[in-house]
Amino acid sequence: MHIFIDESGTFTGVGADAPAVSTLGALIMPSHRLPKLFKKYGRLRLNLPTRKGEVKGSLLDERQVAAVIELLRINGALFCASMIDLADHSPEDIAKHRERRSAGLAANLTHGHTQELRDSVAALQERMAGFSDQLYVQGAVTIDLLYNVMQDMIVYHCQRFPKELGEFNWVIDAKNPGAVTNWEDWWSKTLVIWLQAMSLVKPGAMIPGGDYRHFRRFIFDDLPEYLRDVAPPADHSRGAGIDLQKMFGESFRFSSEPEPGLELVDIVTNALRRGLIGNLGEAGWLPLRGLMIHRSEVYVSPVGLLPPDRKLARALLPTMNKFRLGGRIMATPSLAWPEDEPAAAK
Template structure:
């Protein structure tokens, strides 16, 4: 699909969150990419980096593809791909109107890394690393303890750049789940049966160590955050397509490039 290439998703890391439901439904398609370097300590007074999620209902995918393929014929390109930096204000407005017409949502998280020092980022990263293992005890199985301690060690060794990006990604996923769920609970409840995430991969040769780490921690981190700040449900919305049957678990299926594999999280 040309949309994927224009979003920079030539080699997508595709993570699909499928929820067992008590109703037949469809699923939301969510495409994620980043813009900017996320590099701190460059001396620049302002340096904006962003991660964004384009959320397209299943029922709108065909219409979106048809309208976008028609619109992109007139959009400026670099090596055959539409680049946002080349678009005029009017062209950006035309694309935004297209998204609005077919019922899409665009969620974005931005950070000005120029406002943060390397020391601040390192301190934030190290505090997060400590939090990963702070509740481990001798009552936990050795294999689990070793795995969690390994995740901490990976985080402690992670570059400041990748840590800032992972933090922005976690915030984006949380915001997307919150806002898209509320939006579609009033408009297209069946779309909430499952969520299909396509995330830009950094390598054409499979996942990087950072992507493996992030894939391991994003779900438990979201779960932990939801205890402190639960996802919203607004009276009048239909959230029934998200309700799981008793004794059924949510399932995560992960496909990386052309090397599919499955990971089941219980």
């Protein structure tokens, strides 16, 4: 499996009068289909506008975006996205959320943990405190995205191409060509810690009858000592024992090269944001639904960094509601869950 990740927007605009939307997207692609997909994209790319030799989604019109989406759809790509509208937030909201997240890093440390681990957590907290609000917000949205990616790709492909679950290749668009930034280093080392905790507290469903033979190597035989205090009783049928250090760590890189996978994820992630803010017509962004997993709620909804007693204003709700139909059905007919049937009928 190859997963390409990119962002669109600046993750700024706290408290703005108009929606201040930023999006983060992931293209999940079966590795065995990449050669054919990239060959076809190479032909399509000849007619796409470029900037400094790189195709940028912001330069494409509705027809061009729709053509790229259709190419991805027929070649089995999935698109998973998260977004935030910072107009709904205040600086105080961001600061308090950062405090809670920082405290959460060390919340489960006990006297039984090594001093090395405790020192590492303290160093991560110090680095997080030094990030701008912009980078902190992007990190929070990234956590939301990666958790959803992990859930979607495992359940979807255990029914279709189970061999793809034997290896995960993560490619992230780099911010600084030629060097890994402090942010990117923290990104790759810290987010997996939060994701591991989330997967233990809220494990994803593992569909009965799915083929997990190739994925089995990512499931703990025994939880490491540092996770035992926070994990619920082991339930491998629901994926509580997934080793995310291995899933994210075996093949993970930042790239600033104009490689096909990163150009493609830039196009679709940018199209989503342009659609949400009204800078791209429906003919361009509405086909994105065909790359997304159908679910009971909207396919992409805002991440909120708010206290529990406040709700998002949802100024984008009319557009988001368009992402309720047209998605890929998760379960195949032979393994369909009862709740899938009404959705398919729609």
